[in-house]
Amino acid sequence: MTGLISLNWLIGDQALSDHIRARVNELVDQGVEYKQACTTVTDAADAGEAWAVAATRQTWIRRHDVDPDEMPLRSLYVLERTDTHVVVAYVDLDKAADDSDAGDRSNLPPDKAAHNDHTQGVVYPFDALDMSFELAAWEPLRAPAAPPRAVPASGTTGAEE
Structure with a gap:
């Protein structure tokens, strides 16, 4: 099961938002620009990549x-x-x-x-x-x-x- 829509269906929008935000913050803490971190994490989560999901x-x-x-x-x-x-x-x-x-x-x-x-x-x-x-x-x-x-x-x- 992959895709942000499927993940939202599994756990709900608030829990998914919290999870995505945590992954974005991990990248920002590593020095990635916020906008790029958002794009990277959402693209990876939508593709079902384990590091993001x-x-x-x-x-x-x-x-x-x-x-x-x-x-x-x-x-x-x-x-x-x-x-x-x-x-x-x-x-x-x-x-x-x-x-x-x-x-x-x-x-x-x-x-x-x-x-x-x-x-x-x-x-x-x-x-x-x-x-x-x-x-x-x-x-x-x-x-x-x-x-x-x-x-x-x-x-x-x-x-x-």
Whole structure:
């Protein structure tokens, strides 16, 4: 899934605006002129480039054109984002029976199996996301629910009378 319209649909305009603004500020902090930073980030986000799009609470799935033998991971969940990389948990949906299956049914290399449980993370460069994965889901931050309000009694306006 790529494109600013798709991203807006996934997380809403306020969350997307906040995310884009953060990427623009990263470039400005690196010395890029503000107008150029805006153009660079929006173009990259619209193209689905991982450095511009990747954020916490995202699920990335292996692209259909990637050979499963070369990339045994079907899905990654982003635990954290920094300026230079993401920290992901492996989600081995191809063969794992549960979130922490590192046994005989897991198709992860043995040295990577420990990362298949959402409690640990592994540093993953943006380029690796771009090469093999595409954004599938983004769980935006949810504002806390407003406390329930009392229903006014029958025959009152609800204002303090």
